[in-house]
C-alpha cells in the first residue's frame with residue numbers, strides 16, 4: 001500500500017491518496033480538484049472511493065465536482081452529513097463503526113466524536129487517518145458546534161489502544177508535520193496522556 005500526502009488549500013489541509021496497484025482511495029479530498037485529477041491521471045490510478053473523516057468545509061470543499069466526475073458517492077458518518085454541504089445524494093452515509101471492503105482495501109471506520117459529532121478515524125492496514133481528532137502532539141478543537149470535550153477524551157483513549165506502531169496521518173500539517181505513531185503520541189501527546197490518566201473517570 002502506498003500513501004501520498006497532498007497538502008492543499010490555505011489551512012494546511014492534508015488529503016491522502018492511498019493506492020494499491022492501480023486502485024486508489026482519496027481521504028478528505030478538498031480545495032484543488034484539478035491537482036487531484038492530474039495526480040490520479042499521472043499515476044494511472046483508478047479512484048474507487050472517497051472517504052471523509054468529518055464534515056468540516058476545509059476537508060470537503062469542491063469535492064462534489066470530483067464525485068460527479070467519477071460517479072462516486074463519498075462515505076461520511078451520518079451525523080456530519082448536515083455539516084458538509086454536499087448534495088446528500090452524493091453521499092454514502094453510515095452510522096457507527098464499520099468495516100468496508102473496497103477493492104483491495106480493508107477499511108475500518110473507528111467513530112471518534114469530539115471535534116464533531118460524526119468524526120471518524122479511518123484505519124487501513126497499519127495506517128490510521130485521524131482527521132481533526134488527533135494531530136502529532138495535539139488534538140482537534142472542541143469548542144465548535146457539535147464538539148464535545150468529554151467525547152474527545154474518550155476518542156483519544158480509544159486511539160491510544162491501537163498497536164503502538166500504528167502510523168497516524170492527521171487532517172492538517174500544522175507546524176509542517178502530519179504523521180506520527182500511536183506509540184509516540186502515547187508518550188508525547190499531552191491530550192492523549194491526560195485521556196489515559198483519566199480513563200477510569202471518562
Ligand SMILES: [Zn+2]
Nearest residue numbers: 054056115132
Ligand atoms: Zn475540522
